[in-house]
Amino acid sequence: GQNIDQPTEMTATEGAIVQINCTYQTSGFNGLFWYQQHAGEAPTFLSYNVLDGLEEKGRFSSFLSRSKGYSYLLLKELQMKDSASYLCAFNQAGTALIFGKGTTLSVSS
């Protein structure tokens, strides 16, 4: 079967670093995605990992371990505008993205 899990909620303070974890199970893995979604808006692309390792893009980094079925999104120097839901998704054998339920991150001052 296929499954994808991530924490429901996380809180952090401005300027801090937060790591959002994601675990998945699938028989046809073709990449792991992270999206950001503000309330009532469409998801926007953050990162894509298809090989093991860390991908860095400004304040955001994403890590993948295919053997462990594990990924994380690392957000540095948190800002209030980073308060949003973060969606982990895997590409199922090149057909469609299967999403987790999302992690709601609240950043406080």
Add this chain to the structure above:
Amino acid sequence: DADVTQTPRNRITKTGKRIMLECSQTKGHDRMYWYRQDPGLGLRLIYYSFDVKDINKGEISDGYSVSRQAQAKFSLSLESAIPNQTALYFCATLAGDNEQFFGPGTRLTVL
């Protein structure tokens, strides 16, 4: 102009009515998708299409149908709307590098 557009953006309807949600894209992508989003349940796949006339069921296709008459257009229909179909609906396309692009969403309320 937005690459993926959806109409209407908001719709309130009554139980039993037929509803069509439309999606258009200018990205030239062959693959198009319909998802629904409910609080606490994330994005769930309804239907997807790899090309004109190609239709594939997703995780939650019951109660929905779709039509892909042109590469740029993918419509979602609710033949007889029911209250538990109240949700935020997103259309999306998939690029060759596997990045998914979303429309702005349609908020549907079924009374």
